[in-house]
Amino acid sequence: xxxxxxxxxxxxxxxxxxxxxxxxxxxxxxxxxxxxxxxxxxxxxx
Amino acid sequence: xxxxxxxxxxxxxxxxxxxxxxxxxxxxxxxxxxxxxxxxxxxxxxxxxxxxxxxxxxxxxxxxxxxxxxxxxxxxxxxxxxxxxxxxxxxxxxxxxxxxxxxxxxxxxxxxxxxxxxxxxxxxxxxxxxxxxxxxxxxxxxxxxxxxxxxxxxxxxxxxxxxxxxxxxxxxxxxxxxxxxxxxxxxxxxxxxxxxxxxxxxxxxxxxxxxxxxxxxxxxxxxxxxxxxxxxxxxxxxxxxxxxxxxxxxxxxxxxxxxxxxxxxxxxxxxxxxxxxxxxxxxxxxxxxxxxxxxxxxxxxxxxxxxxxxxxxxxxxxxxxxxxxxxxxxxxxxxxxxxxxxxxxxxxxxxxxxxxxxxxxxxxxxxxxxxxxxxxxxxxxxxxxxxxxxxxxxxxxxxxxxxxxxxxxxxxxxxxxxxxxxxxxxxxxxxxxxxxxxxxxxxxxxxxxxxxxxxxxxxxxxx
Ligand SMILES: Cc1cc2nc3c(=O)[nH]c(=O)nc-3n(C[C@H](O)[C@H](O)[C@H](O)COP(=O)(O)OP(=O)(O)OC[C@H]3O[C@@H](n4cnc5c(N)ncnc54)[C@H](O)[C@@H]3O)c2cc1C
Numbered sequence: 001x002x003x004x005x006x007x008x009x010x011x012x013x014x015x016x017x018x019x020x021x022x023x024x025x026x027x028x029x030x031x032x033x034x035x036x037x038x039x040x041x042x043x044x045x046x
Numbered sequence: 047x048x049x050x051x052x053x054x055x056x057x058x059x060x061x062x063x064x065x066x067x068x069x070x071x072x073x074x075x076x077x078x079x080x081x082x083x084x085x086x087x088x089x090x091x092x093x094x095x096x097x098x099x100x101x102x103x104x105x106x107x108x109x110x111x112x113x114x115x116x117x118x119x120x121x122x123x124x125x126x127x128x129x130x131x132x133x134x135x136x137x138x139x140x141x142x143x144x145x146x147x148x149x150x151x152x153x154x155x156x157x158x159x160x161x162x163x164x165x166x167x168x169x170x171x172x173x174x175x176x177x178x179x180x181x182x183x184x185x186x187x188x189x190x191x192x193x194x195x196x197x198x199x200x201x202x203x204x205x206x207x208x209x210x211x212x213x214x215x216x217x218x219x220x221x222x223x224x225x226x227x228x229x230x231x232x233x234x235x236x237x238x239x240x241x242x243x244x245x246x247x248x249x250x251x252x253x254x255x256x257x258x259x260x261x262x263x264x265x266x267x268x269x270x271x272x273x274x275x276x277x278x279x280x281x282x283x284x285x286x287x288x289x290x291x292x293x294x295x296x297x298x299x300x301x302x303x304x305x306x307x308x309x310x311x312x313x314x315x316x317x318x319x320x321x322x323x324x325x326x327x328x329x330x331x332x333x334x335x336x337x338x339x340x341x342x343x344x345x346x347x348x349x350x351x352x353x354x355x356x357x358x359x360x361x362x363x364x365x366x367x368x369x370x371x372x373x374x375x376x377x378x379x380x381x382x383x384x385x386x387x388x389x390x391x392x393x394x395x396x397x398x399x400x401x402x403x404x405x406x407x408x409x410x411x412x413x414x415x416x417x418x419x420x421x422x423x424x425x426x427x428x429x430x431x432x433x434x435x436x437x438x439x440x441x442x443x444x445x446x447x448x449x450x451x452x453x454x455x456x457x458x459x460x461x462x463x464x465x466x467x468x469x470x471x472x473x474x475x476x477x478x479x480x481x482x483x484x485x486x487x488x489x490x491x492x493x494x495x496x497x498x499x500x501x502x503x504x505x506x507x508x509x
Contacts (some may be wrong), residue, residue: 005447006471013154015379030445032472 006033013040049075051375052166052175054158059352059364061142061471066372068149076146077168079157083139085183086361089203089443092138094393096131100369102394107482110429124210160325163345177347177375180335181368182320184313184353189219191279192309196449198287199280199307213237213305217289219277220244220310221248223391226264228308230393233269242275244294251389251404253452260397262452263434270426280307288400315354341371341379363387386469390459400466401450405441413443416474417499419491421455423506426486437495439475445473457488464492475499
């Protein structure tokens with residue numbers, strides 16, 4: 001599995017929202033995924 | 047059903063699972079056939095760390111002469127040292143028993159064995175549960191030709207009982223973490239110690255540069271290390287244990303005599319007596335129970351955590367998996383998704399690492415940059431009389447993302463907390479370098495290693 005560049009709490013949020021974090025493009029430095037990225041993906045994606 | 051969750055085994059994995067499940071409102075039982083606390087508290091992490099501290103304290107009395115402190119002839123009461131160690135174990139295992147009570151976890155005493163996928167037998171009683179967590183751990187791997195008697199030829203459990211007098215000549219078969227921790231203990235207690243390792247390198251899994259530095263320091267402390275060497279047989283005779291050693295490359299055989307031989311060639315998962323088949327489960331060829339990232343086995347309401355569920359066989363990995371299993375059973379979206387699991391050899395100095403080694407990063411296709419800061423340039427290290435070793439940082443070129451941190455230093459295990467958090471947070475080397483670290487601390491070496499990735503370390507000449 002690929003390394004996900006996101007903090008543990010962001011990864012947990014993704015699981016709670018049913019988002020596959022591997023699909024989320026991070027807006028942070030070095031492609032880091034933020035909570036907002038996860039929420040935006042959920043809104044746009046579903 | 048008697049219980050919502052029945053945990054089998056009260057080691058780190060099992061007791062974490064039981065307590066978290068109880069915290070989440072489930073009706074929990076934990077079956078244990080031995081002592082609560084499992085291997086780690088009773089015959090693993092805790093007693094070894096106690097003996098390592100005792101040995102390190104003895105070694106430190108010698109270094110104290112450097113700043114003018116001298117003692118009369120030091121004497122060691124070995125029975126008292128063993129008793130002190132056992133006291134710590136007792137206190138901690140008593141603590142776990144107390145936590146079970148406080149959390150209303152029912153402690154079932156005895157060996158659990160499945161009757162069917164929802165029932166286990168313990169003694170002559172049977173118990174039913176909606177979910178099970180198997181946390182039965184592991185036991186020492188044995189070596190053909192070396193029969194452990196726990197006196198002259200010991201495994202890690204026997205080695206915890208330091209004999210009086212300490213063995214004059216000690217052989218550690220296996221140059222892994224456990225082999226080196228005991229080599230270090232006995233070396234500090236006065237034994238002449240030899241470590242043999244079958245593979246070309248000691249401490250498999252650690253970064254090559256860190257292992258090289260670590261081996262150099264251990265040799266300087268008086269431990270003899272021979273790689274590509276195996277032990278074929280061991281015979282007890284009047285003058286000691288005669289061990290036939292074989293050079294794996296040349297096939298040349300020699301016999302050497304030791305007073306104590308430690309067999310530390312690995313551990314194997316323990317499922318004996320569980321009667322897995324009755325639950326519809328089968329261990330893999332190597333004995334592990336296969337699980338997904340939610341710690342679920344092939345039978346969805348049966349989970350497995352810790353040593354029995356796969357490598358690395360480490361207490362903190364078992365603990366995390368125990369929490370995940372309990373949370374998943376309670377309906378939480380939990381997952382074992384750790385970026386990195388730290389590893390530590392608790393010698394002095396310690397060897398500790400988290401994340402990818404330089405070679406692993408290269409093998410995974412990363413373009414790698416490294417930073418290195420020697421402890422000899424650390425003011426704090428000098429004040430602690432511990433200037434050996436370094437912090438090495440492995441970073442992805444371009445993104446500056448931290449991939450791994452490898453430390454040989456006093457208290458390296460504690461420095462690892464920062465490195466682990468940095469990896470989990472997907473920190474860059476700059477994030478670490480921009481964080482103010484207290485001065486003087488050993489942790490500054492982590493900051494300076496990050497600076498050195500960018501050739502901007504202050505206390506060394508950057509090349
Ligand atoms: C000498 C030594 C030093 C170590 N030092 C460290 C260290 O410093 N740091 C670290 O992270 N790890 C260390 N380890 C490894 C660590 O001890 C293990 O990774 C850890 O104990 C695994 O936890 P566990 O819960 O999976 O299993 P275990 O701790 O092995 O516990 C399993 C428990 O299940 C019980 N059990 C088994 N089968 C049954 C059954 N059918 N019914 C009822 N009960 C059963 C056993 O009695 C045992 O108590 C060390 C190991 C050794 C041997």
